[in-house]
Amino acid sequence: MSREQEYVLRTVEERGVRLIRLWFTDVLGQLKSVAISPAELEAVFDEGVQFDGTAIDGFSRVHESDVLARPDATTFELLPWAKADEPSGRMFCNIENLDGTAFEGDPRQILQRNLQIARGHGYTFFAAPEVEFFYFESGDPANGRPIPLDRASYFDLTTSDVSSDLRKTTIHMLEAMGIPVEYSFHEDSPSQHEIDLRYTEALDMADNIMTLRLVVKKIAMDRGCYATFMPKPLNGVQGSGMHTHLSLFEGENNVFHDPDDEYGLSVTGRQFTAGVLHHAREITAVTNQLVNSYKRFAEKSEAPPFVAWARNNRSALVRVPVRKVGKPESARIEYRGLDGATNPYLAFSLMLAAGLRGITEGYDLPAEINVNLFEMNDHQRGEIGIEPLPRSLDEALDIMEESKLARETLGEHVFEWFLRNKRTEWAEFQAQVTPFELDRYLSAW
Amino acid sequence: MDPLLVFPSPAPPELAQALDLGGWMWKAAANLDQARSEQPPDGWVGALIVAGTEPDDAFRLCRSIRSGDVHVGSVLLLIGGGRLASLDFREDLFDDFCLYPFHPVELEARLKHLFRRTGQAERAEIIEYGPLGMNLETYQAAIDGKPLDLTYMEYELLRFLAQHPGKVFTRETLLSRVWGYDYFGGARTVDVHVRRLRSKLGEEHANLIQTVRSVGYSFGTSRWV
Numbered sequence: 001m002s003r004e005q006e007y008v009l010r011t012v013e014e015r016g017v018r019l020i021r022l023w024f025t026d027v028l029g030q031l032k033s034v035a036i037s038p039a040e041l042e043a044v045f046d047e048g049v050q051f052d053g054t055a056i057d058g059f060s061r062v063h064e065s066d067v068l069a070r071p072d073a074t075t076f077e078l079l080p081w082a083k084a085d086e087p088s089g090r091m092f093c094n095i096e097n098l099d100g101t102a103f104e105g106d107p108r109q110i111l112q113r114n115l116q117i118a119r120g121h122g123y124t125f126f127a128a129p130e131v132e133f134f135y136f137e138s139g140d141p142a143n144g145r146p147i148p149l150d151r152a153s154y155f156d157l158t159t160s161d162v163s164s165d166l167r168k169t170t171i172h173m174l175e176a177m178g179i180p181v182e183y184s185f186h187e188d189s190p191s192q193h194e195i196d197l198r199y200t201e202a203l204d205m206a207d208n209i210m211t212l213r214l215v216v217k218k219i220a221m222d223r224g225c226y227a228t229f230m231p232k233p234l235n236g237v238q239g240s241g242m243h244t245h246l247s248l249f250e251g252e253n254n255v256f257h258d259p260d261d262e263y264g265l266s267v268t269g270r271q272f273t274a275g276v277l278h279h280a281r282e283i284t285a286v287t288n289q290l291v292n293s294y295k296r297f298a299e300k301s302e303a304p305p306f307v308a309w310a311r312n313n314r315s316a317l318v319r320v321p322v323r324k325v326g327k328p329e330s331a332r333i334e335y336r337g338l339d340g341a342t343n344p345y346l347a348f349s350l351m352l353a354a355g356l357r358g359i360t361e362g363y364d365l366p367a368e369i370n371v372n373l374f375e376m377n378d379h380q381r382g383e384i385g386i387e388p389l390p391r392s393l394d395e396a397l398d399i400m401e402e403s404k405l406a407r408e409t410l411g412e413h414v415f416e417w418f419l420r421n422k423r424t425e426w427a428e429f430q431a432q433v434t435p436f437e438l439d440r441y442l443s444a445w
Numbered sequence: 446m447d448p449l450l451v452f453p454s455p456a457p458p459e460l461a462q463a464l465d466l467g468g469w470m471w472k473a474a475a476n477l478d479q480a481r482s483e484q485p486p487d488g489w490v491g492a493l494i495v496a497g498t499e500p501d502d503a504f505r506l507c508r509s510i511r512s513g514d515v516h517v518g519s520v521l522l523l524i525g526g527g528r529l530a531s532l533d534f535r536e537d538l539f540d541d542f543c544l545y546p547f548h549p550v551e552l553e554a555r556l557k558h559l560f561r562r563t564g565q566a567e568r569a570e571i572i573e574y575g576p577l578g579m580n581l582e583t584y585q586a587a588i589d590g591k592p593l594d595l596t597y598m599e600y601e602l603l604r605f606l607a608q609h610p611g612k613v614f615t616r617e618t619l620l621s622r623v624w625g626y627d628y629f630g631g632a633r634t635v636d637v638h639v640r641r642l643r644s645k646l647g648e649e650h651a652n653l654i655q656t657v658r659s660v661g662y663s664f665g666t667s668r669w670v
Contacts, residue, residue: 007597076597176644176645178595249631251631252616252617252631
């Protein structure tokens with residue numbers, strides 16, 4: 001028994017914890033949970049919890065259906081929303097095969113494996129996401145268009161409105177769970193909010209994002225409304241993204257930092273950025289995994305669909321933030337493609353792998369693009385060497401299927417399963433007659 | 446919870462880490478003068494003396510202890526396997542000895558044995574500092590009696606800091622003492638955890654942990670001033 005496990009056992013006993021939730025994530029990025037009683041905990045630390053994975057997205061295999069969930073004691077947190085007389089806690093789990101090897105369909109271990117590769121180069125990988133989401137009166141689309149809770153806009157300070165109150169409660173709860181929030185504010189669209197998390201190592205951050213999604217939804221539900229990370233729930237206003245700031249550290253030093261460079265970026269930083277850009281099209285099916293994700297890109301706002309970088313250009317996929325003088329540790333790049341419906345473990349794995357490829361292969365960083373790419377046509381963009389991101393899930397899957405990097409990073413099992421699952425999703429979408437078509441064509445033809 | 450005396454100063458890192466992880470209070474001294482000037486009001490509970498590359502200095506200090514130049518309860522001598530012969534006719538200088546390099550579990554067992562047997566078990570089981578209380582036996586921490594929900598690493602970091610109020614630690618020191626030497630990952634990890642701890646301490650008490658610009662962190666203020 002490790003010290004960490006001993007600590008959890010003791011805390012469970014001292015605090016009278018009644019229920020322990022073991023969390024893990026399926027391949028599509030949905031949080032799953034199995035609850036155990038405190039009496040089982042010691043045995044679970046020793047042996048894990050065996051369950052049938054067949055019904056979990058991405059967990060089914062031909063030969064074997066059972067897997068083991070092994071809780072990571074370092075992630076034990078008491079749930080701040082549990083009733084005072086029924087304290088409960090949670091731990092994230094790694095999923096193993098019955099023989100104790102890592103289960104190839106476990107996204108958390110895919111990220112751990114990729115972080116281990118980065119360690120081999122001496123790097124730790126940090127991430128800080130800006131998570132956007134909407135509050136609506138209900139999550140039931142049967143009532144037609146979802147109804148926002150307010151009509152406010154970017155940075156508006158609204159008095160006594162429900163959604164600002166929800167956001168405040170959410171932040172308190174996140175802080176209580178050791179998830180520090182850097183900023184939060186009302187976003188551009190009605191009832192759209194943003195919570196920016198303070199940077200941490202990528203594995204913790206992926207766990208934090210899973211926790212954040214649950215907390216945001218839970219608090220909304222407690223107040224009788226609904227929160228969603230769906231990338232584009234409303235026509236005509238911007239959708240929800242998850243711009244993510246990335247940096248690499250070698251010990252104490254931020255390896256992206258170079259004070260003498262025009263952009264403040266070291267050679268390593270340039271190569272990492274070049275890698276992310278070079279492979280951006282190949283990883284988009286995962287960073288933007290829904291049919292709906294591509295409608296966010298169509299809004300021409302904070303969702304830049306062009307493979308380019310700049311310091312200040314809303315139409316470029318990667319931003320290199322201009323930094324305050326004397327803050328070398330804050331050197332980073334911001335990947336603006338991601339949306340909040342991604343699986344953070346897989347998305348972080350792919351962004352890291354793309355960046356590392358740039359470093360190991362010594363990619364050259366293309367020139368900064370300072371023109372508004374939204375105002376150019378494909379031909380004009382092509383002339384300055386700017387490619388668009390895939391325009392649909394279908395196209396993204398075609399490009400991913402050819403990607404050696406995506407296959408290696410995700411592993412054969414997840415790579416194949418993901419493509420198969422998403423091809424089906426696309427085929428089902430294609431078979432749907434949408435309100436757009438009925439409005440436009442029924443009366444005309 | 447008076448501290449143990451450790452010789453030499455600075456203490457060997459692996460010894461410092463083992464003592465910290467075991468929750469022992471200790472202070473290192475480089476020589477007899479320092480051991481005397483830093484002596485707590487009731488004398489030292491005990492001493493850990495490493496007879497390393499300069500065993501003569503170590504034996505000299507042991508002899509001064511035995512002759513009462515500085516008041517020390519029990520003496521645990523740490524000595525390399527190759528130097529065991531030098532213990533002949535020096536049995537009176539120490540109460541127990543432990544091979545050096547030591548196995549952390551053995552060291553812990555000998556410390557417990559030595560200081561319990563001599564009736565001077567002075568292990569710090571409770572830390573109290575202002576509104577903060579920590580029970581090291583049960584791994585629980587509370588602010589104004591209200592329990593804090595900490596992860597293991599948050600708890601270990603807070604314990605380490607609270608055991609050394611007023612002392613400023615660099616990120617590297619915290620990383621090596623709290624996370625251990627085999628931890629991979631930069632000193633940024635310390636910032637991340639300090640920030641997490643502060644958010645759990647709450648706005649009112651977040652300043653228990655102070656950032657010392659371009660150095661590191663400290664907890665509260667020293668009891669020794």
